[in-house]
Amino acid sequence: MKKRSLIYLLPAVLFMSCSDEPINELETETGIDKSEIPFDNIELAFPGEAGKVADVYFAGKKIPVENINGSLVYQGDIIFADDMVTNLPIKIVYNKGEKPSQQKSVGRTSSYWPDNIVFYDIDGSLPDQSRVTDAIAHWESNTAVKFVQRSGESNYVYFTPGGGCSSYVGMVGGRQNITLASGCSTGNTIHEIGHAVGLWHEQSRIDRDNYITINFENIASGTEHNFRTYEESGYDGDEFTSTLDFGSIMLYSSYSFSNNGQPTIVKKDGSTYSAQRSGLSSGDTEGISSMYPGETGTGGTVAPPPTEPEPTPTEPEPTYINGEYYTIAGLTVLRKKDKWLYKKDRGGWQEVELIDGTWYNVD
Ligand SMILES: [Zn+2]
Structure with missing residues (x-):
């Protein structure tokens, strides 16, 4: 992954109940026999609930969010803080002599957790807290990210019950919730932590069309915005690995948000695949190591900076084509x-x- 390819970015539709039976409320609502629907264990902040889709502005670009129960939900399980978006375009073109404001995007490059440390707390009323501790243990043994129980720090992740599984993307400042309904598994929790450290959904990669085809005709009406790339949605981001990772825990399944039991995402040869929610893939950990460098398993032990600054590679001047x-x-x-x-x-x-x-x- 070279950019956040692990892009881990965004969301989908089903998730597991405690009995390991997939719950697909969207498909249930549309009258589809869910026994015909392959297992889909995707995260949703508010399963089965829909909200009004409205355009807001983020980093100067218009993006669609769904207002569900007062929360601004993007791509199923990503929540925007109110102060992250505006109803008017943010100023991004200035007059000569005008001083640009310090208003910067909250792109993942500026929303990493400092020193690889994610402070967290767990709501005492959250059932089955081993989901959280197991997910954290998985992260700590496979990445250089360290999770430290909060003791007064102002920026922290708060694991709390909710109607679905959801998270913000990156460190947003202050308390940021990861909601876990009873049906959210340890794997779903690993996925939501991925968002919290800055990962987008894997299918939101800019280059995803080289690897997958989105079947918009099979997507439930009103949920098409879940299938945009992070760039199309106005986000910054980077692919940190060179190809789309079908093993990524941040990837939607082939049947996410289907309105008819037919796949919404297929490989280029037309075949379907299933999304895994067991653990971080090697592609996932590769991307995370670009974002949070350090020795894996040491939790935040960052390698000392090189004594000699590394030369900045010179990139070829981009060639722009008139008319594009x-x-x-x-x-x-x-x-x-x-x-x-x-x-x-x-x-x-x-x-x-x-x-x-x-x-x-x-x-
Ligand atoms: Zn997600």
Whole structure:
């Protein structure tokens, strides 16, 4: 994974009940015989519940979120804090001479847990807390991330009961809940912790179309937004491994959000696959080691910095093609006559130029 390929990013539909029987409330609602539905153990914050889908702005781009019980839910099991999004576009194009604000995206690069340490606490009323301790033990023995019981720290993960399985992505500041319904397994908990440390769903990779086909015709109406890449949804991110990892614990299954029992995600040869929720795959741990370097199993023991700074690899100048759209520094721009144009909210095109990573209007 080179970028968050482990992208671990987002969500899906079913999850296991205590009896290991899959529960698929969406399919039940649509009258599909769930006995025909292959096992699907995906996480949902509010299984069986739907909310109004509304567009909000995150890092200057419009993304769809579902408002369920007052929570802003993105891709099934990711919760947005109210102050992470706005109803109006965040300013990302400035006039010359204007000083850009410090408003930065909350992309995963800025929302890692410092020093590889995730502080946490467990709600005393959470049943079967071994799900949490087992999931944490799994993380600590397979990654360099360390989990420390909170003692007054202000930023921490709080494992608490909820209607489904859900998490925020990355460290958001303050207390951030991971909700675990009784049906959320240890594997689901490992998945939600993946979100909390910054992973997107694996099928949200930018390059996912090289490996999978999304069958939009089989997706339950109103849930299509769950199948966007993180980039299409306005997020920053990185693929940290070179290919999509079908073994990733962050991958949706072939039947996630199906409206008809037919697969919503298939491999390029048309075949289906099942999503595992047993543990982190080798691809998962590879990506996590890029985000949280250190010796595996030592929990946060980070290698000392090299005495000599590593040379920054020089990247070839990108070649932009006139007539093509690109998304750069949060703005979707059209290349035309070797200049950049973007479409303003009220219509019309504005020429802009990129200076030190910030877009400025060209008079
Ligand atoms: Zn998820």
